[in-house]
Amino acid sequence: MKILLPRILIVLLLSISLHACADRKKAEPEIYLIPTGYEDSFFVVFDVSTGGKPDHEGKSRVYTIPVNGILETQFPFNDGRLVSTDIKFFFLNKNGSRIPITNRWLGSLPDTPENRADSKTYIFSGGVGTLGLGMSNSKNKCTISFSYYIVSTKSRVLKGLNKLKLSDYYSKHPYPCSRKQSGAN
Numbered sequence: 001m002k003i004l005l006p007r008i009l010i011v012l013l014l015s016i017s018l019h020a021c022a023d024r025k026k027a028e029p030e031i032y033l034i035p036t037g038y039e040d041s042f043f044v045v046f047d048v049s050t051g052g053k054p055d056h057e058g059k060s061r062v063y064t065i066p067v068n069g070i071l072e073t074q075f076p077f078n079d080g081r082l083v084s085t086d087i088k089f090f091f092l093n094k095n096g097s098r099i100p101i102t103n104r105w106l107g108s109l110p111d112t113p114e115n116r117a118d119s120k121t122y123i124f125s126g127g128v129g130t131l132g133l134g135m136s137n138s139k140n141k142c143t144i145s146f147s148y149y150i151v152s153t154k155s156r157v158l159k160g161l162n163k164l165k166l167s168d169y170y171s172k173h174p175y176p177c178s179r180k181q182s183g184a185n
Contacts (some may be wrong), residue, residue, distance in 0.1 A: 012093050027080035029060040033092040034151055035067050037101065039121070041164040043148045048072035048176035064092070069164045077145045079127075087121045089151070093184030101151065115154040124150040124157060131166055133175045 034042065042065045051072035055062040061078060065071050067138070084106070090098035103122040109115060126149035133142050150162050 016184065025080035027078045027082040027086075028140055029086040030078065030082070030088070031062045032087070032089045032149070033062065033064045033098065034089065034101070035065065036091040036093050038065070038091075039152045040069055040154060040162045041126070041148055041150045042069040042165050043071065043146050043164075044075075045070065045072045045144050045166070045176060046075055046077045047145065048062045048074060051176065060086075060088070068169075070169055073158070076130045078147075089149075092151070109154060109157055111158050116158055118154040119167065121151060121153055124152065126150060131170070133170055133177065142175060145178060 001029045019089065023104070032042075042126070044063050044065075045080075051074050054075045061075060063071055063073065063075075084104065089101040091101060092098055101121060101123055102113065103120050104125075105122045128145070128147045128148065130143050130145050133144060146166060148166075153163050156162060
């Protein structure tokens with residue numbers, strides 16, 4: 001009985017964990033269209049009432065990144081389970097043709113001579129986050145949700161040349177807060 005009880009508990013916990021993962025909502029697939037030649041971080045800021053209207057291609061959300069690297073969209077945050085094969089990245093030429101970006105880097109990047117010499121363009125795993133804006137002024141405070149990635153070479157990433165920051169952008173541009181969030185009537 002002493003040996004059987006821990007095994008039963010382990011099986012029970014594994015079953016609960018697998019069930020929880022299976023029930024998690026699936027997010028919509030995503031397509032990112034990035035201006036040809038762009039190399040830096042890029043951001044998608046969600047739930048911006050004045051942002052770009054939601055665009056779909058089949059079942060996939062389409063995010064067309066502007067040359068400044070910050071897309072404000074009316075899409076809500078893409079909540080749910082999303083596997084890397086459901087996310088596609090392309091360079092978008094001025095004539096509208098797409099060039100797939102197939103190199104992905106999903107982990108840490110060791111500083112090695114080989115990585116510094118690699119001139120291929122990669123999509124580096126980014127993340128999601130929130131940013132509190134206008135927090136020193138209680139009349140105009142809000143929180144925005146965003147996702148981000150980096151499109152660059154390994155060498156540029158290792159040299160720290162990807163400098164675009166969302167907080168810097170919003171220190172010079174109007175906050176994309178809804179009237180409800182900003183405390184306005």
